Amino acid sequence: MTTAVTVDANVTDEPFSFQELLGALASVNKASSPGPESIRYAELSHMGDKAKMHLLAIVNASWKRGGLEPSWKRARIIHAGKTQLRKRGRSSNGSVEQGIQMKKKGDDQGRPQLRMSG
Template sequence: SITKEKSDDTKRKARALQGKSRKVDSHLMDTFTRNELEEALRNLKLRKSPGKDGITNEMLTNLGTRAKAALLAVLNMSWRTGIVPREWKETIMVPILRPGKNKLIMWMSSLMQVSVM
């Protein structure tokens, strides 16, 4: 019957999708490579404000070989365990007055929240 054919077709498609999602999931579990770290460091935007730890992107891009290896080990440990250090989640909230809103009364209602990580 047509209903049975549709049901079988749907089951085949679902099995095919499950196989694909397993491949993606296993790939996402791979640890980061030194080349991936190097590429990420090259792509950092410079001249940005540091986070709460005071580390700038310039500092990260100028790390030596040993420091990069240590950073990679920490990142991979966090990735494998799913544990993100509490400090990595902390942000600094900076109130910034929106352009054109310079009256004191409007000040509080015209603030934008900017999170610096």
């Protein structure tokens, strides 16, 4: 059985409301990773109403323009598998890995220092 839903075409042209912004901020995972600007959802949720209104204006301007800010489309992906730390090489499944290499090197006075290189 299929149910038909009638939607006013103009409703998608309307700007988002403050209540919709609050609902969106309340429904996201607060522990998720931040984007390139290093702003976490928890920080957005704890902003005052005046700051949230500025955020809403940015969101609505992007919605009206029909595009997102370019930086909102970028993501940094960091592989955090359960492999042992090793030098560059092939894993047991044949894929090339670049793990973190940890080694001790002496400083100018011969004291060991921990250095990490990728």
